[in-house]
Amino acid sequence: MSNKSKELVQKENAVQAIIVVDTFDDExxxxxxxxxxxxxxxxxKPIIDYTLEFLSLGGIEETFLFCCTHIDAIxxxxxxxxxxxxxxxQTMKVNVVVSESCRSFGDCLRDLDAKGYLRGDFVLVEPGTISNINLLPLLEKHNKITKIDKGAAMTxxxxxxxxxxxxxxxxxxxxxxxNSSGRVLFHKKLGTTRERKIEFPLEIFLENSTVSLRHNLKDTHISICSPAVLPLFSDNFDxxxxxxxxxxxxxxxxxxGMTVYSNVLKGGQxxxxxxxxxxxxTLSHELKNNYVYPVQPSQxxxxxxxxxxxxxxxxxxSKSAKLNNVIMGDNVKIGENVDISNSFIFSNTKVEDNVTISLSIVGPNCLVKEKSKILAGTVLGKGVQIEKECFxxxxxxxxxxxxxxxxxxxxGKHAFRLVLDDNEPEDVVDLALARKLSRLHIDQNLGEESEDDGFSESEDERSSYTHSPAPDDTKLFFTEVIDSLTRGFEDKLQCDNLILEINSSRYAYNVTVKEVNFFVIKAILIMSLRQPMGPQYFSQLQRLLQYFVPILKNYLRNESAMLDCLQAVEDVATSNENLTEKWVMFVLQYFYDKDHVTEDAILKWYSxxxxxxxxHAQVKPFTDWLQEAEEASSSEDE
Amino acid sequence: MTLQAEFQAVVLAAGRGSRMSEVTTGIPKCLLPIGPKPLVWYSLYKLQCAGFSDVIMIVLENEKSEIHSVLEKTNLDIKIDYVCVSEKDEDLGTAESLKLINDKLTSDVLVVSCDFVTDVDFKGVLDIFRMHNASVASLLVQPQPNEVFVVPGPKSKHKPERDLIGIDTQTNRLVFLASASDFETDFSLPTSLLKKHTHIKIYSNLIDSHVYVLKNWVVKYLKSEDSFTSIKGELLPHIIKKQLSKPPKPVNTNTSVINTGDNGDIFAFSKEDELDINIRNTSSYNDHTGDLKPTYHEDSIRCYAHIAPKENFGVRVNTLPSYWWINNKISEKWPQITGDRLEFVPVHPKADVKSNQVDNKCVIWEGAKLNEKTSFKNSIICSNTEVCSFSRVFNSIIMNNVTIKEKVAIENCIICDGATIEGGCQLKNCIVGSHHTVSEQSEHTNEVLTESDRLMEF
Known part of the structure; x- marks a missing residue:
């Protein structure tokens, strides 16, 4: 090996690449x-193998693999x-460069700058990159750009x-x-922002006769760099x-005096x-379906x-196992009647009988015992043991x-839930959203955004143009609550878990406490309306409310929450014309009897x-009764 | 019964030329001489070439007879229906003029400004309108390479107005239109626009030709709204923005059927034919790729832009530099403009040319009288203008009824209607206002010579 590597290093202008393998995050x-x-x-197949294969196919002759943690393993x-x-x-030499003191991607590049390994233009690859792009034409193009624009640092x-x-x-x-030559004039990540308007500096449009605004791009995490890039990192510690x-x-x-260019690939690249x-x-899916050909998983x-x-x-x-869209590692054992869908099971893991796993990742050397359920974005680390009938x-x-x-x-003995502490309270909403966006792709419609009229806000409308009410965050929140509760009721999930779920959606959609109270009650009532309005209805409604008692107790804690609850009753009753006085009576009676709402709250709301x-007429009999009862009780006291 | 025409053409010729008042005081803007023809002739001729047999022309009341008599002599086949607007309506906007003739407009409308000289065929913009059953289609022209001209008059730095025009690269949808001067340092776009049209090109150098094709409902909508004064400044940006909105969902299907017609909402006007929608939904055609949204994103309002090819030119004659530029170029551009169908006749047969020093770049109109021993280079001499002996005119525009006495030297000047240049004058880079008399033996450079009270009016 050493002989060969010397040969390659001696080659004067070998095409070089840098891979940083640490992500420096907790994803x-x-x-x-x-x-x-x-x-x-x-x-x-380890991710790095795909990356190295891509680089050698792309024409790279010497690669610096920069790592800071798990050095020995790599x-x-x-x-x-x-x-x-x-x-x-056979065609590429890989040098592992180690520095345990680096704390960021930038640190790694500063370290590399100090070491001075790189000679000319090079390819910079971020962690986890998989591609089938031929890099040599891109390097050539970058080189041409630097001949015209001396300040071009990166493509x-x-x-x-x-x-x-x-x-x-x-x-x-x-x-x-x-601009028309591909120079980047403006670059913004939209990921977690919810801004309705994007501001651009005006001069970019005035200085360039045509400017392309592109939102149809996917970052490949590959960049072609001029030698100036590393010193620039060193000069700018931020x-x-x-x-x-x-x-x-x-x-x-x-x-x-430096510029950045862009190159947009089309077609099969x-x-x-x-x-x-x-x-x-998504990359597993794409590799599986040979999107990245010739880079592909081992056949x-x-x-x-x-x-x-x-x-x-x-x-x-086992023959009775039901599997759908699953990728499993070596030595995996799957028991009888196991149902696994859209999940990843790593090597040496055992899944016992009657287990359900969906949209989750089960790490290596895990043991999932009988009748457990692992759902929706769960990640089991190495060696976790899930006990029997665990959810x-x-x-x-x-x-x-x-x-x-x-x-x-x-x-369990070998299973502890990991709670990531988010130390930035002001960013809670963004963080929750970011978490949501980085989880497994569960809901097809997650990316759907409300298409509302962004212009109308600032425009002083000449006349009252009506717009369709866009599905805003609270509305999305509401549908999510309904979904959670319906599923919880059908699958007989613990109400504590449902509360957690509701609270997490609350942060994701930035909904106020009042709205949470209102929508939770509304959701329960709306759910009940899906039942037929027969004689069975009220016993059904009672069962439903009974089931959700812990949730009601959790949210209806003070008078203002009770008022929100009563408002929800009002909202449901007035928006469904076929609801009778009997329904209103029943619901109010129930909330009152079970001490979810107090008399004072009801009377205050009634006023x-x-x-x-x-x-008003529908509520009147109930409040009349309340007042009568009070008088009766007070007279009894006498 | 006659067949309903697919398009009706409207020429807006009631403008006063307030941006070049030095030369438009004594002459309707649309009659400014350009080469051998008045300005408006070029728009009318282009319409005639595009196959229009009729045109509605909006003119100022007091200018109508003059325009009519001038155009009579130009041998156009197109039938002109003059509509007058009273000169008392100070600065009637383009949208307001269009509103005036609302009752005459029964088809889709091609609106052309009288000050646009081009060799672009209108077919391109009409076709994109037809292809997408658009609400509005607009014609944009690529800028001309910069050339340095010495424009008559005081030296001033000319700053062209710039528009920011956003066009979806895939579909040619016009998604944004504003004047660059509307913004100070920042320019913002709604996120929803960027998500709907994921690849937009923003142009800052295109010339808006002010040629618009409007669906008939736009004209009807214009009538119902009072607030629009100009097409470019208000109506168009408004409709372009509305592309992003969705029509209000009928709250209750029973009531909405009756109400949609008269609630004044733009979507009530833009409503498409059910059959068209059905055909579109059943067809496999989609105007865009990249997302799974339906054809046209189900927009009933659709604005498009047609950018003329680079080899074509177009210029709006609304400023002195552009007027000067087109006059210098007209003989060169003539074959392109007319498509070689009309011969360039520099010297009118009824002109009285006795001079033997008239170079081939000169244009001499009917009734002009050029006496012996005069010299002309690269100039336009209009009707009934007389140039006496021992005078020379280089690189200049001499309008109608001008008298130039003996021993006058004129270089790089514009001499307006009815002016008199007395003997022995030397003028360079000057503008002489209409009916002004330049006194004997005077010398002027880079000046506007006019009766000061005449300019005061403007």
Missing amino acids: FLPLSNDIPHALLPLVN KQHINKCVENAEEWT LIFQESGLGHISRCPKEEVLMAT FQTRDDFVRGLLMNEEIL FGGAVTNWRTYQ KHNSFLKNDVIAGQNATI VEDALVQSTRPDELDSRDVL TLDKKSNF
Whole structure:
């Protein structure tokens, strides 16, 4: 090996690339505690293998692999590949560069700058990148640009991709303005912002006769860099990521005198990076379907079964198991009557009988015992053991006991729920949304945004143009609450879990406490209306309310919450014409009897009602009764 | 019974030319001489070439007879229906003029400004309108390479107005239109627009020709709304913005059927034919790719832009520099403009030319009298103008009924209607206002010479 490597290094102008393999974030917790991001199996092959294969196919001759954590594992892996004489080792030399002190992507590049390994233009690859792009023409193009524009520091590579395509990570949505020669004039990540307007500096339009505004792009996480890039990182200590770099260059264009260009690929050229579970999911899918040909998962190692199931070596699957769109590692054992869909099962994991797993990731060496359910975005870390009949939903689970632990988060001897502490309270909404966007792709309509009239806000409307009420956040919140409750009632889920679910959607949609109270009650009542209005109806309604008692208790804590609740009753009753006085009576009676609302609250609310309304008449008998009862009781006291 | 025409053409010729008042005081703007023809002739001729047999022309009342008599002599086949607007209506906007003739407009409308000289065929913009059953289609022209001309009059820095025009690259939808001067430092677009049209090109150098094709409902909508004064400034931006809105959903299907007609909402006007919608929904055609949205995003309001090819030119003669530019170029551009169907006749047969120093770039109108021993280069001499002996005129525009006495030297000047240049004058880079008399033996450079009280009016 050493002889060969010397030969390659001596080659004067070898085409060079840098891969930074650490992500410096917690997207893949708890799995990333045990497995470095680079060695995370993607269709049963470590991610780094795809990246290296792509680089060698793309024409790179020397690669610097920069790693800060799990150094030994990565070094060992690279050595093993060289021993096995993997294809890429034949044309490309890989140098593992180590620095344990780096805390960000920017630090890594500063470190590399100090080491001075790089000679000319090079390719910069962010962690987890998988692609089939031929890099040499792109390098050539960048070189041509630098001949015209001496300040050209970087060419960002994008892939054209329609809005809402699954391969676009909603967190990385980018809006870019370029001039006719591809120079980037404006670059903004739209991911977690909910701004209704985007502001552009006017001068970019006046200085360039045509400006392209593009929102149909997917970041490939590949960039072609001039030698100036590394010193620029060294000079600007606040550059932590590549996006910081781009932003910094655009902001200080006059000072730094540096420019950024873009290149948009079309057709069969594919690029993307595994940055979170959602992109993990889409890239698995795309690799499986050979979108990234010739880069592809190992054909020998995997068995391709029906219903989009892939299994590694020595997998044991019982005949009665129902599998759909599952990728399994080596030595996986699947028991009888197991139902797994849209999930990933890593190597050496055992799933016992009658287990349901859906939209989840089960890490290596796990044991999922009988009749458990693992649902909706759950991630099990290495060696987790899920006890019998356990229910886990949307949780990160690890096998070792964390330092600080709430008793609720203990799921078993080797299963502890991991709660990520978010220290930035003001960003809570953004963070919750960001989390949501980086989870597995669960709901097809998640990316759908309300299409409302962004112009009308500032425009002083000449006349009262009516617009359709756009599905706003509260409305989305409401439908989500209904969904949660319906599912909870049907599957007999614990109300505590439902409360958690409702609260998390509350943060995601930025809904006030009052609205939460209002919509939760409204949702329960609306659910009851799905039943036929027969004689059975009221017993059904009672059963429903009975089931949700913990939820009602949780939300109806004070008088203002009770008023919200009563308003919900009013809202439902007035918007459904076929609801009779009997219904109103029954609901109020029930809430009153079970102490969800107090007499004072009811009377206070009653006084706010419109006296002429039909609804007022419907409530009247009940309040009359209340007052009578009070008088009676007070007279009794005497 | 006659067949309903597909399009009706309207020429807006009631403008006063307030941006070039130095030369438009004594002459209707639309009759400014350009080469051998008055300005409005070029718009009318283009319409005639596009196949129009009739045109409605909006003119100022006091100018009508003059315009009529001038156009009579130009041998146009197109039938002109003059509609007068009273000169008392100060600065009647383009949208307001269109509103005046609302009753005459029964088809879709092609609106042309009288000051647009071009070699672009109107077919392009009409076709894109037809193709997408558009609400509005607009014709845009690419800018001409910059050339340096010395424009007569005081030296001033001319700053052209710039528009910001946003066009979807895939569909040619016109998604944004505003004047660059409306913004100070920042320019904002709604996020929803960027999500709907994911690849927009914003142009800041295109010339809006003020040629618009309007669906008939737009004219009807214009009538019902009082607030629009100009097409470019208000009506068009409004309709373009409305593309992003969705029509209000009928709250109750029983009542909405009756109410839609008269609630004044733009969507009540833009409503498409049920059959058209059905045909579109059943067809596999889609105007865009990249998302899974239906054809045209189900918009009933659709605005399009047609950008003329680079080799074509178009110029709006509404400023002195553009007027000067087109006069210098007209003989060169003539074959393109007329499509070689009309011969360029520089010297009218009824002109009285005794001079033997008239170069081939000169244009001499009917009734002009050029005496012996005069010299002309690259100039336009209009009707009934007399130039006496021993005078020379270089690179200049001499309008109608001008008298130029002996031993006068005129270079790079515009001499307006009825002016008199007395003997021995030397004028360079000057504008002489209408009916002004330049006194004997005077010398002027880079000046506007006019009776000051005449200019005061404007």
